[in-house]
Amino acid sequence: MPVTPIETFDEFQKVINGETPAIIDFWAPWCAPCKLISPLFEKFSNRPENAGLGFYKIDTEANQRVMEEANVRTMPSFMVFKSGKKLGESPSAKT
Template sequence: MATTQISSAEFEKTITDNDIVFVDFWATWCGPCRAFGPIYEAASDKPENAGITFAKVDIDRNQDLAAAAGIQAVPTLMIVKQGTVVFQQAGALRAEDLDDLIDQAKKLDVAAAKAEAAQA
């Protein structure tokens, strides 16, 4: 599917119109971001990930969105499933770690996780 650059204006629509959205918050000046970019792009192109939206947000061009999302370091990966943020972590990932996160996101039952959290 390839990655899609999104802005603050497109963010809400992107996360509500798609079941699973991976968002890479990055910056052009960030070395780890440049290292993670090709890994993220490769994951977006895998046929088994066709149902996942892979978005990228340039924090310098979308400072309001980065602030609202609590981004304090880049790269930061956010996973939104069924409109709920289910994962957010700073730091570049290795390809196998990203693949593992993708598998976990696919398997996650958001309703069950919310119910479990409410009981805790």
Template sequence: MSATPITSVEQFHEVISGSQPALVAFWMVWNEPWRKMNPSFETMSKDAENSAVAFHTVEIGDHQDITEEAGITVIPTFMLYKDGVQIDGFQGAMPDNVKKLIQQGKEL
């Protein structure tokens, strides 16, 4: 399954409050690091071995309310949430760090 876009602050709250670990990518279409990272992120989101983690995206230009609430200041930013708690996260386009977040999510 590919990453699901988050389109409202209510949906964001629902996603991060769930019992399934959620990896959320905050991005903008013009951002070159995201453009390089997106194919890897999508591939990881479709890998059956990663199905324990829900993959989501937030386009920050369209959803400033979510961006502000999450405290995002750099793009891309990747955050792992579970049960309403931010577990971990990082800024930048680093596939190995995304893999680490996925592994953390699988272990929760």
């Protein structure tokens, strides 16, 4: 499944409240590590074993409200949501 951009707060709410586990990449255009990890996130999203997961990315510069709601402090940050609950997070890309 390709990575789907989330453009609005309403889209974010719909994704995190869904029944499908959603892995979200919080990134910013100025973030060099975000640019480095993006192709890996895309590759990971296309693996057959991950077919039951939703993969999304949010530009935090364009979605300040989402960034605040999700309490994003570093970029890139990755969070997993399902049915309105945060199941896990990684607050930065680890090399």
